[in-house]
Amino acid sequence: MLWHIRFHGRGGEGVKLACRIVTRAGFIAGMTVQDSPLYGAERRGAPVVAFARIADEPILERGYIECPDAVVVMDASLLRHADAGVLSGIDAQTVVLVNSPGQPQEVARSFGIVGHVVTLDVSSLALDVLGKHVLSAPVAGFVARVCRLVPRETLATAVRTELVAAGIPPAAVARNLALAERAFAAAPSVGLPVRRENRCASSTAAESPFVVPHLPPRVAAPTIGAPATSALRTLEGWRVYRPVIERNRCTRCLICFALCPEGAIALDGQNYPVVDYAHCKGCLVCATECPPGAIDQVREDAA
């Protein structure tokens, strides 16, 4: 058997480390494993994907997992953005683990998820125990239990091994251990689908060959034929928190307007700053620099 688990989250939430703890647990349990993260230009808050392969046979696969047996949604806000590809390649048997306080049926319905949805409010557990939104250890606990990968003791060893290797101080390792075990205990045991073959194996769904045509250089070179096309690339999917300007506290000093690195703050007719949420990437430079503290930070989940 070869199981494929795909993790989706945001930079800074511990996506890569959660994936590493899960494969480490499989490795300790004597299974063959492989893990890899995928990210482009690294930035906190940007979508990050990581892949775990766990098997009782040699793994003759590498790279992107197109057809996962389980998808781990560490940040439910990503489900709103098709670009993130969170639900790509899933079918009715795919186990979809969502970090959410909602009921599974309700989450499945509101996001149109066809797979077997399991939910756990991992964020609240993490905020409760660690006081910050770092989800690597509890998500690993969530996955280990739901996918029936390893017993609790093996998970604990894996958490300790990976966190120590990542240079986490002993006190924080202990808190994360307790947190992982809480998530493990709170999650249901579901198991992963047993399939005969990787659904995305190339021989199972043939496409016909395609010959790339010769096109004129204006089109064939990486050029942009008109100004302002970057406005079409929206960035709202990058945010964990959004800045909300409280007009009654704003002094119109224009510091936020001047410092916004994306030029995503405009001025209205009375010179009050207005955030363009389609292009605000959620860096919160404005909120940090605002002299009267007139910019609130609101979690996207709650916005």
Added chain:
Amino acid sequence: MTRDLLTGNAAAAWAARLAAVDYIPAYPITPATEIVETLADWVRRGEIQSRLVTMDSEHSMLAAAGAAAATGARVFTASSSQGLLYAIEMLYAVAGWRVPLVLVNVARAVAAPITLEPDHNDILAARDSGFLQIHTASCQEVLDSILIGYRLAEHPDVLLPVLVNLDGFYLSFSREPVDIPDANEVREFLPTYEPVHARFSASHAMAQGVAVLGASAYAFFKYQMQRAAEMAETVHETIATEFCRRFGRCYGSVEGYRLDDADLVIVMSNSFSTIGKAEVRRLRERGHRVGLLRLRIVRPFPHKELVWLLGGRRAVAVIDQNLSVGKGGILFAEIASAFQGRPAPPMLSFVGGLGGRRFRPGEFDQIAAAMARAAHEGGSSVPRLLYSAVEYRQVSEMLRIAHHDVPASVV
């Protein structure tokens, strides 16, 4: 021996550690940076005694690496993509100095346009430099090939530097179980470098890398590199045999998979060959007699071995993860040339995995079908890009956003 989960980058760092390298000139570039970061961390903790120096460019880095190797130090360094290309001038110089060192390249496609994922136009741009080249397919092989690489580079009959290639992302950031041999066992296989030719010693004055003007002298010294590279083939065989005996892992200049009774053979290199093996297994289940040959050592080029293993097959398809613009796949051309004067099987040239492009469903079936046709109709040197209508539509959409129209007739 310890068995642990290591990325390809960490495996490379471990190999440098086990080789007890003296000197590491460093300059960062994604996706190779983790290698020198790992080594720098060990230096900081006092776990290794190497001297690590950050340089101002890859060009200086290679100059420093070559100069240090000329004094008799064991030298390790790493780069990737644009970084390797920036160092190319010094690669030729260092190889011409005839000093041994191991340089790791973490393959990444070369700009423009820019990307972070792998193909082999970077490492193959260095193919004529005089560096020997080992291309790896797993994290374990990264570690092992660097250790073998030092023995090869330092062998008195060779004395050429070695480039070890590993694919960015697919190996560099992927963790797999890796056997880390004990330092003592490695020391027996790879003792401290005692240079006979290139060394720095006040009591034995010598000059290295001296200026030579005049074609006769140039041609003589240049061709000595060719002679040394030819020697490297048998030297590698001897070293790999010893490595196999000591550590139980055996490497040749090529690796065969389901090759013995194969009528049709797919040739690949590096980490994507792992995926190729799974596809071969799948094609076998459907009754196709297909095998895979992975080219591991690209310099010296294993002509004889390739002719031996590919000759007499019904058809051969080479999947090049590179593009020589105006020619096609680089390895296809090299493999085809090996059959000069001998009967060659019908051969097909495919270009796949450019910029890390993933194989699409059905592509290996298409390749197998094309090979079966070629067995009757003959081969072709015309390169075929592995590409799909789905991708073309996606790119067309990007072009539309960039205010360009793509002919609808081809979409």
